[in-house]
Amino acid sequence: MYLVGFYSPKAKSGVTELSLSIYNWLKSNTTLLVAFISYGPLEKEEISNELIHEFSKLTLIEQKRKVKQLKKQFDIIIYDASSQLSDGVLKILPIVDRLFVVGDEHRDFAVKLHEIIQFNKIFDKSVKNFITHLQGNKTFIIRENMDQQVIGFNNKKKDTDDIGQMIYTDYVTYYLERNLVENNEKILKKIKLIPKENLYSGLYDLGVDFEKALLFHQYVTLREALGQDYIEVLETLFPFLINYSFAELLDKFQNELHFITKLK
Known part of the structure; x- marks a missing residue:
């Protein structure tokens, strides 16, 4: 090994x-x-x-x-x-x-x-x-x-x-x-198989807290709305889903949203 x-x-x-x-x-x-x-x-x-x-x-x-x-x-x-x-x-x-x-x-x-x-x-x-x-x-x-x-x-x-x-x-x-x-890697593969529109409920079924699953779904939707590929977004944000608490993920999401709003 x-x-x-x-x-x-x-x-x-x-x-x-x-x-x-x-x-x-x-x-x-x-x-x-x-x-x-x-x-x-x-x-x-x-x-x-x-x-x-x-x-x-x-x-x-x-x-x-x-x-x-x-x-x-x-x-x-x-x-x-x-x-x-x-x-x-x-x-x-x-x-x-x-x-x-x-x-x-x-x-x-x-x-x-x-x-x-x-x-x-x-x-x-x-x-x-x-x-x-x-x-x-x-x-x-x-x-x-x-x-x-x-x-x-x-x-x-x-x-x-x-x-x-x-x-x-x-x-x-x-x-x-x-x-x-x-x-x-196994978890990410399962997440990729979840239908895009049911991402939050699919994450909940995998054991993610409902609030965190819903927030992650919103985060992915935001990135996708900015023109990023859906699968690429999942791969990019996945480490934050695994390693961040709900509060940390929310803070990151709000900071990114605030930055995008200022640009507009």
């Missing part, structure tokens, strides 16, 4: 040792199902369903297929991408949910690489869904704080506990966010 990448732009930087220690920490300190992918060969660990060696020998299509399969079976996948800077590593890194770049001296590199990865994710439908409508609402979208997404650190064993805790916390947050997004 959740893919964590460990990487360094230089060879023999201790990435494998560190990522294996995090893998073992998660297995020992949590009840999560954890898998490990090694881009290169491992000398001591035996190959198993949860411990994959020599990932580099698979084609890019096979790599992505394997990751997709593992995500269905495991809660967290640790991806040891240790290698010199290579085309194969760069092609697979954009699918990670969190990236660690080993070595504090590589912090600038980490930020640049993260920017590239985030840019690539813009075109991934699974990531792009809802980002447009929920921009700025950190409850539902991937956190925007760069420091939380990419971290440069010195490769020391004493860091294992801190990094393990960080990954576990991030996984829990990711799990909650993902489920909230999926639940709200």
